[in-house]
Amino acid sequence: MTASDRAASPRPLPKPGILDIAAYVGGKSKVEGIAHPVKLSSNENVLGCSDKAKAAYRDAVDRLHIYPDGKSNALRAAVADRYGLEPERLTFGDGSDEIFALLCQVYLEPGDNIVQGEHGFAAYAIGARACQAEVRFAKEPKRRIDVEETIKCVDERTRLVFVANPANPTGTWLTGEEIRELHAALPPSVILVLDGAYAEFATDPRFEDGLALARETQNVIVTRTFSKIHGLAALRVGWGYADFGIIDPIERIRPPFNTSIPGQDAAIAALADREFEAASVALVEQWRPWLAQQLGGLGLTVTPSAANFVLVDFPTTPGKTALDAEAFLASKGYLVRAVANYGLPESIRITIGREEHNRAVVDLLAQFLAR
Template identity: 45%
Template sequence: MSVEMSKPVPRPGILDIAAYVPGKEHAPGVARVYKLSSNETPLGASPRAIEAFREAAGHLERYPDGQAIELREAIAAVHGLNPANIMCGNGSDELLGLLCHVYLSPGDEGIITEHGFLVYKIQIMGAGATPIVVKETDHTVDVDAILSAVTDRTKIVFIANPGNPTGTYIPVSEVRRLQAGLPKHVVLVLDAAYAEYVRRNDYESGIEVVSSNANVVMTRTFSKVYGLAALRVGWMYAPAEIIDALNRVRGPFNMNAPAIAAGAAAIRDQAFVQEATSFNQMWIEKVTGAFETIGLKVTPSVTNFVLIHFPDVDGKRAADADDFLTSRGYILRAVRSYGFPNSLRMSIGPEEANRGVIEALGEFMGRPA
């Protein structure tokens, strides 16, 4: 027997997948580190969510509710939805993976955009299908480019709205145009992880589009504005037929009990959400203005992060800035893998971190802010 056949071998295509690499967390030799690389909220979780988590942690011997009824009902109450059309998961990543597992087969195609979330490509390839990458326009999803890429092999389309790492969005009119132009058997996935931060009258997270169509789903997360990234809590709003299909293959207890309890308490505390989004809006405007003042380009963002573009000049490129900032304890996200080799993404952090990055980049550019 050959060496190759004497051990388990993954099915074709698995080893072609580039594993997801999170943003770095450490700055060796620096006493105080500010992690601004993962779009986590600087305000943390709602005190009510923390209290609910602690209470649930007193009963760890019990299996969780396999239907996550408390969380689904809390989400439904806040958003005015039917709990039967809501599915919760171990982060929205799990739900994205289930969608690919259920609706893609080898030979199928899934469409993603050039600067879209890397997990889409991973999940499409993991299902044995082929990712088709389409261009964006001005760092924004291009509906016409997506529609032009559709073939008889297309089964799913992913768009992040708002986008990550760009922070841009398309209005609901464009989302509707995209849905109308797709074949009815193609699943349109609207990843609205940053929806709570958007303050634009022409934006809609996807709830309205899902409610009026049989082939659209919306995914959301508790990892951003709700501050529950450590617990991995995500949810999806979808037609009943899609919910039913995914429920047939998901794990029987895919969410832990403390996460269910904390998520339900977090979404009920909308006053805390308002505090977090107001803080974010103030600092998005401040850091954008400050970076532009010192000669940096910033993609206009409706989220809790900004994409900063650096000069193509020796000593002033993104990699140089990354080293400079890391040495001072500020960790931003390099986004070369997203198609931005000379840019960094900065999450809005606590006030002292935001001011520190502004000051440090001013020094780096030789133009104090």
Template identity: 50%
Template sequence: MQPTNSSANPTPALRPTPRPGIMEIAPYVPGRTKSTGGGKLHKLSSNETPLGASPAAIEAYRGEAGHLELYPDGGSVRLREAIADVHGLNADRIICGNGSDEILELVARAYIGPGDEAVFSEYGFIVYRIAILAAGGTPVVAPEKDLTTDVDAILACVTDKTKVVFLANPNNPTGTYLPFDEVRRLQAGLPPQVLLVLDAAYAEYVRRNDYEAGMELAATSENVLMTRTFSKIYGLAALRIGWAYGPAHLIDTLNRIRGPFNVSSASQAAGAAAVRDRAFIDAAISHNETWLPWVTKELEALGLKVTPSVGNFLLLHFPEDTGKTASDADRYLSDRGCVLRAVGAYGLPNALRMSIGSEEANRDVVAVLKEFLAA
């Protein structure tokens, strides 16, 4: 008897499979860290501060090196108390996370499930979509006007299925923002059972009289949570520290599902020192106030459209002419050591996002783009 040849109809391998929908999620792709050319690298793809971290934060971080055998404080008490002291908040209504991304994911896990919807704006932070889909929910995208969040469009998307509205203010990657009167109008227009998450990752950079990060609204409302990060102006991106402020019932809910030791001891110590280092924060603000308008003006003088930004980054729009597109510019810049962020995943295929860097980096990008556009 001849052996049966089963290769024509192989049996699918039995193995664990993720639940429906997980494999349809496009993974988050961070900004590139390397250029394609030699020479000095200017990494301007992740909105990191060019000033590094506070010396006080670095010293506090090193001070934890002799206690690595000990678990961190599970409640991040020292860090929460430092944040509360600086901002005049109730420490019991603060939760800390492994970056603000973790807190956004906790929100989705706690309040969104199969059959539920969550709303965010057309060019909103891409992590919102990932968190919603991972929780089994349905993302609902509200169109924007002039690359700016449209409150009426968001409210028009709200249905009986809506559980959460995510609002990045200022928004990444556009750099635009909503005046706080508009944020209040959004909150007032939402059903009270819908959670409004105000993602204020870039709040410290904003120099506008009509802007607020959302602390007061989170303090006085039952359905508002404000999230913040230490990854931007504080220069602690490597330590992954985020926090949120909101009503006691929201904080209690999120604490029930977060990891028991989700913020390391070194991160807690460095964060507590960084938030109190006012001189360092003022220096970072001053640097951005100098170079954000300078880069904007110089790039506009080259003929590029630049979306007005209140953050520490700019969105640059390129012509559609062959050889002058954003993809062409990205390659040209990378070959010369300047790494920006392509934002095609956000639905902006002909734009690049540029972090405000050091004086040298800013000047080099402008010079390289001048060469590129003249070639």
């Protein structure tokens, strides 16, 4: 469609490519006939959030009539202090999703491209296509980002390479050595985006969060979110850390009041509650291997995960498929996530729940497979 076609149209038309984008679909939160299902479909923190964060949220009620600090200065200082970062090299977003979109707006022109894994998070591709850029999907042998396959996709029009570590929806991860190998193979003009939404749950000593790499280089940005480990998904607060040369252009187009007063205050309080954070990690560390072992005992294949969820493969036999399993669990009040839209039609993703949730899921899937 040309500009003349749009100008001659009897109604406003979006720019080319927008209507070809598949809108993001989140995990299910409701099921007909069940008032309060157990939601294990969106990788939320099943412990909720810190009591300190709740108190900070409540205390913000008398300031709802004023604009928030557009630079998130108090939160900026808290994040910088917690992780030993330079405050001026931070940016804050309406969740880390907004930072991905801003990166695309800053760096992508029509004809440019991004590279992501073939099972990568949908938000990366949505942001790129909205800028009329191409999305290249690197093959993921064993459902892991592969350095060689990723580099094969990079050319002179590549501007961003997105790597979630650990990855969603697979839960797989790269070692610090592998991340540095990938970075070293990229042209200096290409930004490596390290999405650390689930970084706190990756406790293997070979895992690195990428912050040191971002400090030492000019083409790496690390993003984090308060939605997962801190349980503040409803408040939408994320942050990114990079060289000032990356942060400055993002700040120039970032919406001026994109994080709220309650969100900023709750995030500051959540950062200070190390006890809640430790409890959240401990729950996942205890039940993630148990759930994988139990599901494996049912004859199902579980992808090794470093996140707060597991990815489970089901047979292709009619009545035993991943979609059948998702529907069966929903009928019993347990919501999980089928991930065919991520190129994994035989899999469902299950958030690690409390003990009673995990045991119930295993028992229900045993019933499902025995039908």
